[in-house]
Amino acid sequence: MLEILPKIAKIQASYATGQPLVLPLNLTISVSYRCNSRCKTCNVWQRPNDDFTLEEYERTFASIDRAAYWFTFSGGEPTLRRDLPQIIASAYRHCRPGIINIPTNGIQDAIIPARIEQVLQAAPGSEIIINLSLDGIGEKHDRVRGVKGNFARALKTYAGLKALKARYKNLTVGVHTVISNFNVDEFEQIYAYVREELRPDSFISEIAEERVELDTVGMGITPPLPKYQAVIERLQQGIRQSEASGVSRITQAFRDRYYDLVKRTLAEQRQVIPCLAGVASAQIAPNGDVWTCCIRAEPMGNLREHDYNFQSVWSTPRAAELRRSIKAGECYCPLANAAYTNMLCHIPTVSRVALSVARESAQSLITLRPRATQAKTASQPS
Numbered sequence: 001m002l003e004i005l006p007k008i009a010k011i012q013a014s015y016a017t018g019q020p021l022v023l024p025l026n027l028t029i030s031v032s033y034r035c036n037s038r039c040k041t042c043n044v045w046q047r048p049n050d051d052f053t054l055e056e057y058e059r060t061f062a063s064i065d066r067a068a069y070w071f072t073f074s075g076g077e078p079t080l081r082r083d084l085p086q087i088i089a090s091a092y093r094h095c096r097p098g099i100i101n102i103p104t105n106g107i108q109d110a111i112i113p114a115r116i117e118q119v120l121q122a123a124p125g126s127e128i129i130i131n132l133s134l135d136g137i138g139e140k141h142d143r144v145r146g147v148k149g150n151f152a153r154a155l156k157t158y159a160g161l162k163a164l165k166a167r168y169k170n171l172t173v174g175v176h177t178v179i180s181n182f183n184v185d186e187f188e189q190i191y192a193y194v195r196e197e198l199r200p201d202s203f204i205s206e207i208a209e210e211r212v213e214l215d216t217v218g219m220g221i222t223p224p225l226p227k228y229q230a231v232i233e234r235l236q237q238g239i240r241q242s243e244a245s246g247v248s249r250i251t252q253a254f255r256d257r258y259y260d261l262v263k264r265t266l267a268e269q270r271q272v273i274p275c276l277a278g279v280a281s282a283q284i285a286p287n288g289d290v291w292t293c294c295i296r297a298e299p300m301g302n303l304r305e306h307d308y309n310f311q312s313v314w315s316t317p318r319a320a321e322l323r324r325s326i327k328a329g330e331c332y333c334p335l336a337n338a339a340y341t342n343m344l345c346h347i348p349t350v351s352r353v354a355l356s357v358a359r360e361s362a363q364s365l366i367t368l369r370p371r372a373t374q375a376k377t378a379s380q381p382s
């Protein structure tokens with residue numbers, strides 16, 4: 001993680017000057033629009049398929065080299081690609097990412113754990129985070145995700161992934177819930193089930209957004225702000241009550257701050273901190289279009305037309321125009337993927353997170369000390 005610090009200064013300089021002085025730190029690779037879910041919050045599966053081949057990824061990753069630290073392999077459903085482990089092996093060989101994040105719907109319970117084990121073997125030096133999508137409990141989940149029996153299958157997949165943790169210390173198994181008009185009223189039950197029954201390594205929740213990428217613009221899936229604010233406050237309460245330590249305390253502090261940003265972004269309808277999409281983060285669509293982010297889904301250029309040279313697409317006049325528009329605040333959103341990179345590159349946010357971690361550490365030392373003293377006294381022979 002420390003290796004990204006020098007890069008953050010270059011990212012800030014890129015943002016200030018509008019010049020692409022550095023390639024993105026955070027890359028989302030959408031490997032296919034194909035999906036075996038039929039979610040009420042997503043129409044991506046209806047988009048035409050023109051997926052990159054393994055060889056095209058190989059050439060692209062070679063051009064990115066060691067620039068990107070955090071990769072997300074998304075879709076559609078990324079595990080539907082049989083060559084997902086080979087694609088990730090290629091990214092690992094060329095780019096050595098510190099973090100690889102993969103969302104899954106968990107439907108192919110007989111296939112996904114073995115496929116993820118191949119990923120773990122292909123990238124032994126990366127932190128691999130698998131996030132299982134869970135948008136309800138039992139039949140409610142099946143209804144929101146549009147597939148009968150999805151919930152039961154997702155639980156089998158989850159058990160298979162958890163079993164891998166005994167052999168792979170670099171695996172994190174998380175749960176991801178999209179809060180939409182279809183499940184916002186049941187959030188408390190979902191949250192209790194996740195915390196008490198599933199006990200994942202991490203739990204994240206995002207609001208269902210109307211996105212160009214997902215073809216959901218105008219569908220009315222986003223819950224009203226007061227309802228979503230109540231969800232966020234519940235999540236923040238959970239974070240603040242949790243007993244985290246070390247790296248997980250820092251992660252929790254960032255997550256708490258992220259939820260603050262979401263509340264303000266939605267209420268104030270503006271970028272609360274500068275969005276560095278197109279500078280620090282970007283997305284590659286299945287056909288090789290490079291986007292600043294999946295919300296705008298506007299291509300800077302296409303890798304096929306630039307001989308798979310990422311730097312060349314990153315330097316187009318269209319990329320410069322998109323950066324100008326984002327910097328001018330012509331869009332805003334609470335997209336988690338971009339927001340975490342934005343926070344990491346925003347010195348006031350990092351300082352606040354550091355302060356809050358230091359404060360909590362000091363508090364826990366103070367509250368532990370009397371107990372430790374009492375324990376010592378109790379164990380002394382009378």
Ligand code: SF4
Pocket residue numbers: 271275276277292293294295296326331332333334335338
């Ligand atoms: S604010 Fe949102 S929509 Fe605008 S560039 Fe950033 S991530 Fe994309």
